[in-house]
Amino acid sequence: MALPYLFEFWAHAHQLPPEGDWRAWVILGGRGAGKTRAGSEWVRSMVEGARPLSKGKCKRLALVGETFDQVREVMIYGDSGIMACSPPDRRPKWVASRRCLVWPNGAEAMAFSAHDAEGLRGPQFDGAWVDELAKWKKARETWDMLQFCLRLGDHPQVCVTTTPRNVGVLKELLELSSTVVTRAATEANAANLAKTFLDEVRARYGGSKLGLQELDGVLLDEIEGALWTREVFDAARAGKLPEFTRIVVAVDPPAGEGKTSDECGIVVAGVVQDGPPQDWRAYVLEDATVQGLSPLGWAQATVDAAKRWEADRVVAEVNQGGAMVTELLRQVDPMVSVKSVHATRGKSARAEPIAALYEQGRVRHCRGLEDLETQMCLMTHAGFEGANSPDRVDAAVWALTELMLQPAGWQLPQVRTLG
Numbered sequence: 001m002a003l004p005y006l007f008e009f010w011a012h013a014h015q016l017p018p019e020g021d022w023r024a025w026v027i028l029g030g031r032g033a034g035k036t037r038a039g040s041e042w043v044r045s046m047v048e049g050a051r052p053l054s055k056g057k058c059k060r061l062a063l064v065g066e067t068f069d070q071v072r073e074v075m076i077y078g079d080s081g082i083m084a085c086s087p088p089d090r091r092p093k094w095v096a097s098r099r100c101l102v103w104p105n106g107a108e109a110m111a112f113s114a115h116d117a118e119g120l121r122g123p124q125f126d127g128a129w130v131d132e133l134a135k136w137k138k139a140r141e142t143w144d145m146l147q148f149c150l151r152l153g154d155h156p157q158v159c160v161t162t163t164p165r166n167v168g169v170l171k172e173l174l175e176l177s178s179t180v181v182t183r184a185a186t187e188a189n190a191a192n193l194a195k196t197f198l199d200e201v202r203a204r205y206g207g208s209k210l211g212l213q214e215l216d217g218v219l220l221d222e223i224e225g226a227l228w229t230r231e232v233f234d235a236a237r238a239g240k241l242p243e244f245t246r247i248v249v250a251v252d253p254p255a256g257e258g259k260t261s262d263e264c265g266i267v268v269a270g271v272v273q274d275g276p277p278q279d280w281r282a283y284v285l286e287d288a289t290v291q292g293l294s295p296l297g298w299a300q301a302t303v304d305a306a307k308r309w310e311a312d313r314v315v316a317e318v319n320q321g322g323a324m325v326t327e328l329l330r331q332v333d334p335m336v337s338v339k340s341v342h343a344t345r346g347k348s349a350r351a352e353p354i355a356a357l358y359e360q361g362r363v364r365h366c367r368g369l370e371d372l373e374t375q376m377c378l379m380t381h382a383g384f385e386g387a388n389s390p391d392r393v394d395a396a397v398w399a400l401t402e403l404m405l406q407p408a409g410w411q412l413p414q415v416r417t418l419g
Contacts, residue, residue, distance in 0.1 A: 024173060034192070039159050062146065137371075264293065264302075
């Protein structure tokens with residue numbers, strides 16, 4: 001009866017905590033590689049304090065997922081969650097009113113959503129399990145707040161289970177000397193997966209960028225032919241902000257009237273126009289992109305960003321919404337200055353001259369633009385390599401075009417055909 005719950009007997013090598021005096025254990029794996037089971041079993045070992053590789057008993061842990069629902073349905077009640085992995089005599093109780101698991105020995109684990117980083121102000125823990133860090137919308141803010149909470153016990157530790165994505169907070173975590181990493185492809189857990197699933201996804205995605213990330217657990221860094229690289233952004237970090245000549249907010253609305261599933265790209269940028277155009281310097285100040293809002297919602301977010309930065313103008317792409325975009329913005333604020341722009345060239349063609357400005361060292365980035373930078377690294381000469389629309393990149397390109405290219409009279413060379 002005890003054998004199913006002796007994880008050391010059944011576990012794969014990548015599912016067992018490494019030895020050593022580490023602070024963060026990051027499990028990078030493909031879909032279905034057994035990351036959730038490893039996280040659940042690690043929590044058990046920390047609470048029960050009876051595993052060979054555990055550091056004694058933990059009394060208070062944090063369970064952090066992208067949303068409360070994912071914490072409850074995946075980390076706690078999922079097929080590989082804490083409840084399923086716990087033997088009946090040591091199974092915790094879920095106290096919904098407190099969003100808390102309580103073990104028979106008195107240990108507790110509180111559930112937190114990565115959408116609410118401020119919720120981690122106040123509590124303190126001696127351990128934490130973080131799931132799918134790489135896909136959190138507010139990854140940096142939530143991760144930073146969690147670090148201040150890990151202050152109980154002799155050696156607070158955190159287990160991170162995630163499919164890798166090229167996001168700044170994950171890359172920085174992996175580079176720390178106090179972090180240990182285990183990796184596994186989806187096939188590592190083939191015995192517990194449907195063969196038809198493996199055959200299908202390997203046939204469809206094997207060898208592709210998406211397959212390397214989602215099946216092999218490979219952290220993709222730079223994309224071949226990308227217009228921007230991480231080195232460019234590292235060299236473009238802004239220090240003290242100057243007094244700007246102009247500030248604009250650019251908005252790239254979701255495709256389709258009333259559509260709320262896509263992101264609405266909202267980017268704020270400023271320019272210092274001292275001297276001739278070749279001496280101008282632009283700064284990307286904020287990525288205020290929103291998702292899941294109604295048209296009136298993203299219009300309000302755009303106007304709020306303009307007020308926050310005292311922007312001179314809102315630049316709005318109107319390919320999809322036409323006059324509706326301008327009308328929505330002025331419905332929120334009748335006095336807002338709006339310039340409508342219409343895309344007549346492809347996204348890559350519009351982005352290339354902006355990428356050239358970065359290469360010349362004429363654009364700087366403020367902090368907090370990780371999601372925008374990740375999307376920019378997926379824009380190539382041939383098109384966008386990401387799964388979704390590059391709304392953040394589009395907004396940034398429109399803002400920098402308005403500040404740097406249009407006032408300088410820049411335009412693409414034109415070709416006229418003579419009949």
